[in-house]
Structures are given as structure tokens and as C-alpha cells.
Amino acid sequence: MAAASGTSPTIVEYFEGEDFYRCGYCKNETGSRSNGMWAHSMTVQDYQDLIDRGWRRSGKYVYKPVMNQTCCPQYTIRCRPLHFQPSKSHKKVLKKMFKFLSKGEFSKGNNEEEPMDSQMDDAGMHDFTLKSKLDIKSDQRPFSEDCHEIKESKMKEKEDLEPKETKMLNQAHAKQEKLGSGEPSSSVKVVPSTPKPGKGADLSKPPCRKAKDIRKERKRQKLILKSQTDQVQHEEKPKLNQPKSIEDFIFDTLPDKSAHQLEVRVVRSSPPSSQFKATFQESYQVYKRYQMVIHKDPPDKPTVSQVRLVPVSFEDPEFKSSFRQSLSLYAKYQMAIHKDTAAECGEAEFTRFLCSSPLEAENPPNGPDCGYGSFHQQYWLDGKIIAVGVIDVLPYCVSSVYLYYDPDYAFLSLGVYSALREIAFTRELHEKTSQLSYYYMGFYIHSCPKMRYKGQYRPSDLLCPETYVWVPIEQCLPALENSKYCRFNQDTKAVDEERIKELDRLRVLYKRTIMPYNIYKKRQKGPSDEAIVQQYADLVGQTCSERMLLFRS
Numbered sequence: 091m092a093a094a095s096g097t098s099p100t101i102v103e104y105f106e107g108e109d110f111y112r113c114g115y116c117k118n119e120t121g122s123r124s125n126g127m128w129a130h131s132m133t134v135q136d137y138q139d140l141i142d143r144g145w146r147r148s149g150k151y152v153y154k155p156v157m158n159q160t161c162c163p164q165y166t167i168r169c170r171p172l173h174f175q176p177s178k179s180h181k182k183v184l185k186k187m188f189k190f191l192s193k194g195e196f197s198k199g200n201n202e203e204e205p206m207d208s209q210m211d212d213a214g215m216h217d218f219t220l221k222s223k224l225d226i227k228s229d230q231r232p233f234s235e236d237c238h239e240i241k242e243s244k245m246k247e248k249e250d251l252e253p254k255e256t257k258m259l260n261q262a263h264a265k266q267e268k269l270g271s272g273e274p275s276s277s278v279k280v281v282p283s284t285p286k287p288g289k290g291a292d293l294s295k296p297p298c299r300k301a302k303d304i305r306k307e308r309k310r311q312k313l314i315l316k317s318q319t320d321q322v323q324h325e326e327k328p329k330l331n332q333p334k335s336i337e338d339f340i341f342d343t344l345p346d347k348s349a350h351q352l353e354v355r356v357v358r359s360s361p362p363s364s365q366f367k368a369t370f371q372e373s374y375q376v377y378k379r380y381q382m383v384i385h386k387d388p389p390d391k392p393t394v395s396q397v398r399l400v401p402v403s404f405e406d407p408e409f410k411s412s413f414r415q416s417l418s419l420y421a422k423y424q425m426a427i428h429k430d431t432a433a434e435c436g437e438a439e440f441t442r443f444l445c446s447s448p449l450e451a452e453n454p455p456n457g458p459d460c461g462y463g464s465f466h467q468q469y470w471l472d473g474k475i476i477a478v479g480v481i482d483v484l485p486y487c488v489s490s491v492y493l494y495y496d497p498d499y500a501f502l503s504l505g506v507y508s509a510l511r512e513i514a515f516t517r518e519l520h521e522k523t524s525q526l527s528y529y530y531m532g533f534y535i536h537s538c539p540k541m542r543y544k545g546q547y548r549p550s551d552l553l554c555p556e557t558y559v560w561v562p563i564e565q566c567l568p569a570l571e572n573s574k575y576c577r578f579n580q581d582t583k584a585v586d587e588e589r590i591k592e593l594d595r596l597r598v599l600y601k602r603t604i605m606p607y608n609i610y611k612k613r614q615k616g617p618s619d620e621a622i623v624q625q626y627a628d629l630v631g632q633t634c635s636e637r638m639l640l641f642r643s
Contacts, residue, residue: 097133097450097452098131098133098450099131099133099637099638099639100129100131100132100133100136100448100634100637100638100639101129101130101131101132101599101638101639101641102127102128102129102130102132102152102638102639102640102641103127103128103130103640103641104125104127104622104625104626104640105125105126105127105128106622108123108124108125108156108159109123109124109125109126109153110122110123111123111124113160113161113162115161115162115535115537115538115540115541116161116162116537116538118161121160121161121162122155122160122161122162123155123156123159123160123161124153124154124155124156124160125153125154125156125625125629126151126152126153126154127151127152127153127626128150128151128152129147129150129151129152129448130150130448130641131448131450132152132448132449132450132638133449133450133452133637134449134450134452134462134463134482134483134484134485135484135485136634136637136638137152137448137449137482137484138484138485138486138487139631139633139634140152140630140634141166141484141487141489141530142166142553142558143558143588143629143630143631143634144157144165144166144553144555144558145629145630146166146532146533147447147448147482147491148443149442149443149444149446149447150442150446150447150448152448154629155533157555157575158555158575161537162535162537162538162574163535163536163537163555163574163575164533164534164535165533165534165535165536165552165553165555165566166530166532166533166534166552166553167530167531167532167533167534167544167545167550167551167552167553167563168487168528168529168530168531168550168551168553168560169513169528169529169530169531169547169548169549169550170527170528170529170549170550170551171513171514171516171517171520171527171528171529172517172520172527173549174336174513174517174547174548174549175333175335175336175548176334176336176339176510177546177548179506179546180336180506180510181334181339183502183503183506183507183510184336184339184340184507184510185339186502186503187352187502187507188339188342188344190349190350190502191344191348191349191350191351191352192344192345192348192349193348193349194349194350196501196502197501336510336513336514336517337514337517340510340511340514350471350472351471351472352469352470352471353469353470354467354468354469354470354511355467355468355470356460356465356466356467356468356515357369357465357466357468358451358460358461358463358464358465359444359445359447359464359465359466359480360445360446360447360449360451360463360464361451362445366416366466369416369468369475370416370417370445371416371417371418372416372417372418372419372474372475373416373417373418373419373420373466373468373475373478374416374417374418374419374420374421374435374437374440375416375417375418375419375420375421375422376416376418376419376420376421376422376423376475376476376477376478376494376495376496377416377417377419377420377421377422377423377424377435377440377444377478377494378417378418378419378420378421378422378423378424378425378430378432378435378440379418379419379420379421379422379423379424379425379426379427379496379497380419380420380422380423380424380425380426380427380428380494380495380496380497381420381421381423381424381425381426381427381428381429381430381434381435381494382421382422382423382424382425382426382427382428382429382430382431382432382434382435383422383423383425383426383427383428383429383497384423384426384427384428384429384497384500416466416468416475416478417437417440419475419476419477419478419494419495419496420435420440420444420478420494421435421440422496422497423494423495423496423497424494426497427494427497443492444466444480444491444492444494447463447464447482449462449463449464449482450463451463456523457485457523458483458519458522458523458526459522460483460519461483462483462484462485463482463483464480464481464482464483464491465480465481465482465483466478466479466480466481467479467480467481467508467511467512467515469495469504469508471499475496476495476496476498476499476504477493477494477495477496477499477504477508478493478494478495479492479493479508479511479512480492480493481512481515483519483526484526485525485526486525486526486527486528487516487526487527487528487529487530488512488515488516488519488526488528488529488530489530489532490509490512490529490530490531490532491532493505493508493509495508509531509547512529513529513547516528516529529547531544531547531550532544534552534563536567536570536574537570537574545563545567548563549562549563550562550563551563552566552578553578554577554578554579555575555576555577555578556577556579556586557577557579557581557584557585557586557587558586558587558588558631559578559579559584561578561579565578566578586631588631588632588633588634589628589631589632590624590627590628590631590632590635591632592632593607593620593623593624593627593635594606594607594608595607595632595635595636596623596627596635596636596640597635597636597637597638597639597640598610598639598640598641598642599639599640599641599642600613600614600642600643604639607623610642614642619642623640626640
């Protein structure tokens with residue numbers, strides 16, 4: 091997919107060397123290692139190709155872990171939504187939400203058993219130290235509860251069939267009564283005769299029939315009824331035996347007088363749409379409370395190189411005054427979940443981390459109705475935002491960036507619920523845009539037990555850190571049990587197909603002029619930067635190096 095007409099090209103500024111950070115997973119003060127670059131602008135196709143090479147964005151900062159050196163290797167993971175079937179624990183979360191919406195019933199006592207941060211805790215590893223503090227436990231429902239569900243299913247099946255059986259039985263009786271009623275055929279003319287009193291047949295009554303004939307007719311009608319019933323059961327059997335899809339759970343019809351109403355809105359965050367502007371402050375306050383209450387450690391302060399180019403602007407009065415709701419949600423989340431202070435949940439941090447995006451909005455005619463780019467998926471409960479999922483819609487996938495929610499609704503397992511909604515959203519987009527068929531969940535960190543939950547969304551694949559091919563997670567797990575860093579591609583001769591072959595073809599933006607690297611080298615003054623450029627090219631690959639513009643000063 092080439093950049094859309096009128097779309098700005100990707101412009102990046104690569105940071106020399108490797109960055110060392112405190113690891114949010116194992117707490118090693120300098121164990122987290124990565125390479126990074128600042129994206130002034132980026133096409134959705136370039137970002138798609140970058141995440142398929144292990145890159146990931148946090149705001150406009152795009153980074154790639156040094157997999158064989160970092161303390162907790164982070165493997166890009168994607169789910170295959172077209173073949174996804176919700177697990178037992180997933181169904182429990184969906185049923186819990188339906189029960190809450192329909193009847194207002196909930197239990198706050200069991201939410202500890204649900205993974206509260208089921209999305210993208212690694213999203214801001216350079217701007218924030220994000221992590222899940224809660225254990226992820228498997229769904230251990232009592233066996234009696236499972237039996238109860240089976241009984242309900244059987245009863246429903248019987249209830250569904252009974253009206254059809256009754257109708258067919260009535261029809262059979264009607265036929266039988268007609269056959270035995272003596273009604274004349276329209277093709278036969280009947281000449282009535284009046285017998286003498288006490289003699290002959292009583293014309294006011296059906297003609298007499300032999301008992302043997304009556305028995306045969308009844309047996310025939312029973313066979314007809316049985317064959318019709320068997321046919322109906324045969325037609326409905328596949329539907330009854332087919333497992334419920336994720337959409338069956340999510341879009342199950344609520345009663346007319348349901349206790350609550352949930353609405354999910356997808357609003358473009360970059361550039362900010364009118365809907366996004368109108369909800370900014372409320373979303374921010376939830377995020378702020380989430381960070382300060384749930385997540386225990388404050389975020390690491392970003393380095394100067396990471397923030398120096400952040401264009402945070404509130405010059406537009408409408409933009410600033412209408413962001414209260416979204417901003418409020420952010421603040422509430424950060425303070426409640428991450429235990430951040432109010433100062434660490436400011437508007438600038440929120441805007442830089444979750445609103446600013448380098449992705450250029452694109453709306454090609456053959457793309458999804460919402461277009462490509464960065465969005466906020468807002469969850470409105472009775473007219474109030476309770477959660478926001480930050481997502482990128484790319485040519486081949488929906489990429490989940492971050493989730494924050496109102497801690498007061500943690501009992502709804504919003505992390506799991508939002509992930510399932512995003513999987514369903516991916517399937518919806520696929521209906522129009524067939525190549526968009528994956529759901530990227532960020533990084534899978536096997537060395538951190540609390541971060542293994544992403545592997546529960548099956549089928550899923552992990553990205554080989556050396557050859558950049560996708561490998562089913564089932565094939566990767568045995569190797570990860572033995573070593574935290576693994577090459578998943580079993581073909582020892584396989585190499586990175588995008589490895590740099592011609593560095594001179596790399597594109598450079600130098601003094602506001604676009605040129606190939608070989609021309610730039612001739613014009614450049616001062617020490618050679620070829621080693622830095624080579625490192626950058628190796629990390630982004632040949633295709634992206636020829637398409638993206640590397641800023642040089």
C-alpha cells in the first residue's frame with residue numbers, strides 16, 4: 091500500500107546508540123535496552139512494516155528492543171481474529187458484562203481473579219514504566235455451574251422446538267380430520283339421497299371406517315409428523331452445536347428495560363476529530379486516576395531527546411475547553427492504577443503519550459470506513475466515559491496501543507472486555523477490507539509471568555527476532571521455557587529478507603532536500619555518520635529505508 095496522495099512522507103530522526111532504562115517488569119535499573127527514533131510524521135504503511143520488524147510506538151517515539159541484550163525480551167504478538175474463539179474465561183467476562191448491563195448485577199469481590207491490565211502495559215516503556223501488579227488466574231468455575239448452563243441450553247432447545255412440533259401436530263390432526271370427515275372431492279359429483287328413517291347412513295356424521303383403516307391412518311400421520319420433526323431437528327442441529335462467536339456474546343440483545351446502556355465510539359485522535367475534542371478532559375481524568383491507583387510505581391521521566399520535539403498545543407480554545415471528560419478519565423486511571431501523583435498526570439503528559447501520533451490519517455476508497463490512523467475507542471456507560479482504548483488502524487491490522495479505565499469499574503474486567511471488543515472490531519473491518527485481518531497486542535514477555543496473558547488470545551503468533559517471520563505461539567513456548575531469548579525460525583539457513591543490500595539507496599532529508607544517501611555523503615561536512623546510518627538501516631530494513639526520510643542536520 092503506497093502512501094495516499096497528499097499524505098506527508100515518513101520523516102524520522104534516529105537517536106544514536108542504545109538507550110538504557112529501568113525495566114518495568116523485572117525492576118532492573120538499567121536492564122531495559124532499545125534503539126529509538128522520533129517520528130515527525132509517518133505513513134500507516136511504514137508503521138505497519140516497522141511493527142512487522144519488532145518496532146512499536148509510544149506517542150511519537152518509536153522504539154525497538156535490543157532483543158538479545160535487554161533483560162526482558164519483548165516479542166511482537168498478533169492474534170488471528172478470523173479464527174478466534176473466546177475461551178471459557180473470556181466468555182465469563184462477556185457474560186458478566188451482559189448481566190451487569192441487563193440487570194445491574196455485579197460482584198466486586200472477585201475482580202482480583204481477573205487480569206485488570208489486559209492490554210499493552212509495555213506501551214510506554216520509554217515514557218512510562220507500566221506494568222501489571224495483579225496475578226492472572228485461570229477461570230475456575232464450579233462444575234455445578236457448568237452443568238447448570240448445560241441444562242439451560244437443553245431446556246432452551248426444547249422450548250425452541252416445542253412450538254414447531256405443536257404446529258406440525260395440529261396440521262397433522264387437521265389433515266386427519268379432513269381425511270376422515272367424508273368431504274367430497276371436487277371432481278366427483280355427489281347426489282344426496284334421503285334414506286328411510288332408521289335405515290342407511292346418517293349423512294350428518296362421517297362415514298363409518300374400519301378400525302384397521304383408522305389405525306393405519308394414525309400410524310401414517312405419526313410417521314409424517316416424525317419425519318417433519320426429524321427434518322427440523324436436522325436443520326437446526328448444526329446451529330445448536332456451533333459454538334457462539336464473540337459477536338454473539340457482545341451483541342446479545344438486552345431486555346427492553348435494561349439497567350445500563352453501553353455504547354462504544356471510535357473517534358479519530360490524530361488529527362483530533364470534533365468528537366475527540368469534546369471528550370478530551372473527561373478521558374484525561376480517568377487516565378490520571380487509573381495511573382495513580384492501580385499501577386504502583388511512578389513513571390520514569392522521559393529524556394530530553396524524547397520530548398524536545400513534542401508539539402503540545404492548546405491554542406485552540408475549543409480544543410482546550412472540550413477535553414475535560416477525556417482528561418478526567420486519564421487522571422483518575424493514572425492515580426488509581428499506577429499510583430501516580432497529580433503532577434505526573436498532567437495534560438502535557440497525557441497529550442504527548444496518548445493523543446500525539448505520528449501516523450498520517452488516510453481514507454482510501456478501498457480502506458475501512460473509519461480510515462487508517464490513530465483512534466480512541468471510547469466506552470460510554472449511561473452517558474459517561476468509563477474506558478478508552480487507544481488503537482492504530484493499519485493496512486493489515488488493528489494495533490492496540492494502550493487501555494485506561496475508571497478504577498470504579500474494575501469489577502467488569504475492562505481489560506479483557508476491551509481486548510475482545512477490539513478483536514471483534516478487527517473482524518468487522520475485515521468484512522470490507524479483506525487484507526486487514528490481524529490484531530496486534532504489542533509485546534509478549536514470557537520472562538515476566540504476569541505478562542503472559544496475551545498468549546491466551548488464540549490463535550496467535552510471535553515474531554522471530556532474527557528473520558522477522560511469524561511463528562505460531564505453540565511452537566515458541568517450549569523454547570522460551572529454556573531461554574528468554576530465542577530465534578523462532580527453525581530454518582537455520584533463513585535470513586532477514588529485508589536486510590540492507592544497498593545503503594546508498596537509503597533516503598535522507600538534508601537541508602530541506604530529499605536525496606539518496608550516496609549524494610548526501612558527498613555534501614555532508616564533518617565526521618562520517620555512516621556507522622549510525624547503517625545501524626538505522628539494518629533496524630528498519632531495505633524497503634523502509636528507501637521509503638522513509640532520515641533527517642540529518
